[in-house]
Amino acid sequence: MQRMSLTNGVILIVGERRDRAPIGLAGLLSGHTQENTSNAARASFDIANEERDWVHRFGRFCLDRGRQVVWLCRMSDAQLAVRYERDGPTLTFRGCGELEGSCFGQDAIQGVWYRGLPALSTFASEDEQTFAERETEAFWEGYGYHVRLPVLNRPRTAGLRPATWENFLVRYLVADQLGLTIPQQGVIEPRRESSGRVAGRIYQTLSTRTLLEPDCAAGAETCAWIESRRSGRIAVCAVHVGDDVVLSRQTESAAEPLSPGLLSEELARSLEAATAAVGRLLGESFGAVFWDVDPRDACFDFRDYTTNPDGRILMALRSHLFSSIWRFFMRSGGAS
Amino acid sequence: VKDILFLGLKGIRTFRYTVEKAANGPYRDRIRVVDLETFIQRGSVDIGPDAEPVLRIGSDAIDFERITACYALLMDLPRRLVREGLIRESDWHPCRARLSALILALHRTTCPVINRPLFDAGNGSKPLQTFELARLGFPVARSLTTNSPEEAMAFAEELGWHVIYKSASALPSVANRLTPDRRRDLERIRSCPIFLQEEVTGPDVRVHVVGAETFAERIDFQGGVDARYSPRESRQFHPVAPPDEVRERCVRFAAEHGLWIAGFDFKQRQASGEYVALEANPTPGYDVYDFRAGGRISESLLRLMAEGPLDRRERP
Numbered sequence: 001m002q003r004m005s006l007t008n009g010v011i012l013i014v015g016e017r018r019d020r021a022p023i024g025l026a027g028l029l030s031g032h033t034q035e036n037t038s039n040a041a042r043a044s045f046d047i048a049n050e051e052r053d054w055v056h057r058f059g060r061f062c063l064d065r066g067r068q069v070v071w072l073c074r075m076s077d078a079q080l081a082v083r084y085e086r087d088g089p090t091l092t093f094r095g096c097g098e099l100e101g102s103c104f105g106q107d108a109i110q111g112v113w114y115r116g117l118p119a120l121s122t123f124a125s126e127d128e129q130t131f132a133e134r135e136t137e138a139f140w141e142g143y144g145y146h147v148r149l150p151v152l153n154r155p156r157t158a159g160l161r162p163a164t165w166e167n168f169l170v171r172y173l174v175a176d177q178l179g180l181t182i183p184q185q186g187v188i189e190p191r192r193e194s195s196g197r198v199a200g201r202i203y204q205t206l207s208t209r210t211l212l213e214p215d216c217a218a219g220a221e222t223c224a225w226i227e228s229r230r231s232g233r234i235a236v237c238a239v240h241v242g243d244d245v246v247l248s249r250q251t252e253s254a255a256e257p258l259s260p261g262l263l264s265e266e267l268a269r270s271l272e273a274a275t276a277a278v279g280r281l282l283g284e285s286f287g288a289v290f291w292d293v294d295p296r297d298a299c300f301d302f303r304d305y306t307t308n309p310d311g312r313i314l315m316a317l318r319s320h321l322f323s324s325i326w327r328f329f330m331r332s333g334g335a336s
Numbered sequence: 337v338k339d340i341l342f343l344g345l346k347g348i349r350t351f352r353y354t355v356e357k358a359a360n361g362p363y364r365d366r367i368r369v370v371d372l373e374t375f376i377q378r379g380s381v382d383i384g385p386d387a388e389p390v391l392r393i394g395s396d397a398i399d400f401e402r403i404t405a406c407y408a409l410l411m412d413l414p415r416r417l418v419r420e421g422l423i424r425e426s427d428w429h430p431c432r433a434r435l436s437a438l439i440l441a442l443h444r445t446t447c448p449v450i451n452r453p454l455f456d457a458g459n460g461s462k463p464l465q466t467f468e469l470a471r472l473g474f475p476v477a478r479s480l481t482t483n484s485p486e487e488a489m490a491f492a493e494e495l496g497w498h499v500i501y502k503s504a505s506a507l508p509s510v511a512n513r514l515t516p517d518r519r520r521d522l523e524r525i526r527s528c529p530i531f532l533q534e535e536v537t538g539p540d541v542r543v544h545v546v547g548a549e550t551f552a553e554r555i556d557f558q559g560g561v562d563a564r565y566s567p568r569e570s571r572q573f574h575p576v577a578p579p580d581e582v583r584e585r586c587v588r589f590a591a592e593h594g595l596w597i598a599g600f601d602f603k604q605r606q607a608s609g610e611y612v613a614l615e616a617n618p619t620p621g622y623d624v625y626d627f628r629a630g631g632r633i634s635e636s637l638l639r640l641m642a643e644g645p646l647d648r649r650e651r652p
Contacts, residue, residue, distance in 0.1 A: 076527070081487035084467055084479040092487065121527040126419065131507055132528040138505035139481045139529040142463025156464060159456025159593075159618070166436065169443050187383040187437045190430075206436035207429040221433035222381065224440070 010108050011062055011329055012093070013071040014140060015116040017051055017308045050311030054318065055115075061322045067110060067329075070095070070102050074119045075136060078102075082139070088148040111150040111329035114140060116308075150329050152241070152286045153307050163282040163307050167204075168224045170282070170305055177281055180274060180302045183227040183292065190221060201225040226303075229292045234262075236291045236300070238275035239309055239317055241324035245272040246317050250290060254312035267298045278305060285328065288313065338402055340641045342369045343438075344409035351409045353623035357634040363642040368398060372410060372435075377427075381437035389441035400445040405641035407450045408442055409619060410435070448646035450596040450637070457593035457618050460506045462531050465616060472585050472592075474613035477603075478534040485522035488514075488532060495534050500561050504531040511562045535561060538606040543578060544622050545590045545598045546636040547645075550583040552576045553625055554604065573628055578602075582611045589616060596646070597622070597637060 059069035072078055079094040095102030117137055123129040144155040158164055171182040203212040203223040235250035248255035275289045288309035292301040344351035358367045382390040388400040413432050417423045439453045458465035463481050470476045480491045481504055492499045492514055503509035540555040540563040554576040557566040590598040599620025602611045626633040
């Protein structure tokens with residue numbers, strides 16, 4: 001963000017959140033589907049803008065506290081080298097282009113925030129583009145997985161990152177390993193239910209993960225289904241940074257602080273503990289759990305998890321999250 | 337007595353070989369085979385909330401309740417196939433959906449799956465996996481990933497140009513020597529990073545792990561840096577017994593990553609005999625090694641599937 005040689009306390013932000021369209025969790029939570037493409041496109045645009053605004057504001061937050069944020073949006077904006085040694089990998093960063101003059105070594109880095117693949121040059125063919133993207137991902141997976149610094153979130157291959165598997169699998173993992181309850185779910189074949197699909201369920205195609213209303217699930221392909229949120233329950237979004245948890249009420253477009261008294265203190269504490277346990281189970285230092293909560297009976301079901309809460313949620317909760325993220329990066333292990 | 341299930345493409349040599357071994361072995365009356373191509377065209381999966389998954393193809397049903405272990409060698413069905421006209425768009429969606437449903441079933445079942453889909457042991461990123469192997473105590477080669485030609489050259493100079501380059505990901509590439517006459521080619525890495533490693537001279541060693549058993553072969557060869565691409569006539573194969581600590585680490589690495597079978601690639605340093613770990617393959621093409629080993633690997637695999645011991649709840 002600023003043109004200077006950096007010697008200490010750099011927070012390196014890598015790439016951008018890629019899944020901007022609200023296909024997955026936010027839509028699932030609010031019951032929205034992809035029927036209205038213009039709404040979806042507008043929402044996608046809003047999320048992208050909020051994302052950038054969120055990162056810029058976080059950069060200013062850090063700068064006010066004496067730390068420099070360097071945001072690598074494009075791979076071509078830096079000459080990078082990672083040496084793998086006994087004590088872990090060491091990165092050398094030499095900025096160019098937009099980041100000309102930002103030069104630092106491993107010792108200067110306080111922490112790394114991997115938000116997704118940085119933009120790459122355009123290649124002549126789609127195959128070359130795919131190759132370059134995968135190679136670049138592997139570059140960051142190697143560094144981000146092994147570097148001995150706070151990393152939010154550690155990039156790694158899909159096999160080592162169950163949080164990125166199908167929502168269906170993540171739910172079973174959480175239920176099996178933590179004993180938490182989940183909504184009913186399953187897989188259904190086309191035309192197995194003669195009069196359309198069952199009401200009270202949300203369907204998702206398995207090839208493109210598109211959400212479908214029951215009447216639109218016309219039997220074109222195998223779908224996963226999940227029970228809709230039951231009446232009397234509310235959607236609670238719990239964003240965690242390490243074990244710090246911020247609870248919010250999930251709304252159609254974002255999140256809002258919980259109104260006082262909506263959840264009992266005991267229930268709120270249980271939700272926070274369960275959220276932190278899910279984060280630990282999945283090995284993620286940052287993410288959001290979406291809960292179906294029954295405030296009256298003080299119980300809750302695990303519905304979904306994302307490692308990439310969308311920018312609108314983050315902006316709504318920034319007053320809490322900035323300080324949580326700051327604490328995460330300032331914990332031992334980073335540069336002094 | 338429950339069945340043992342084989343799930344994969346009949347066109348894939350390792351799968352075909354494994355099924356043939358099973359069909360001619362002591363458990364031949366217990367085998368069920370599902371051809372992946374047929375399944376993704378016509379199959380279906382039932383996964384309910386509280387029951388083992390059931391696979392169906394036509395009138396044939398396979399209930400995982402009745403399966404003792406499953407050998408699965410799945411392949412991806414990328415969109416590229418549509419782009420290249422190898423599959424119609426209208427067919428891709430239902431086929432891809434069935435493949436995803438199958439992956440869900442293979443994770444949902446409590447039946448041991450060799451190996452469960454998605455369990456990659458970090459194999460998708462060489463720098464990640466190499467240093468995951470180092471974490472378990474394996475010696476590994478000095479390595480660098482970079483998009484800087486200057487850094488790449490400095491690394492090569494430090495190592496007297498005894499350096500090889502290869503892809504950082506699992507995408508196919510041939511490892512090769514970086515030589516001083518290729519300095520100008522390094523300009524190309526500005527747009528795509530490269531993975532460089534110290535060249536370790538010596539024979540290749542392949543170690544297969546099946547459960548807690550290991551099978552190893554040394555491959556002496558000349559020319560090139562990878563025996564697979566060296567002149568065929570220069571290759572010589574020898575059964576070998578790696579040191580205990582190497583075998584123990586292989587078994588531990590596989591177990592930690594939820595793999596019942598895995599193939600480990602090593603270079604054995606010419607001078608010291610040290611085993612330098614290169615890679616751990618979660619879906620090893622073990623058939624050619626098994627052929628030379630007189631079928632000992634496949635016997636072990638089939639025995640493990642048919643008789644155990646297998647933990648029904650393995651997780652990464």
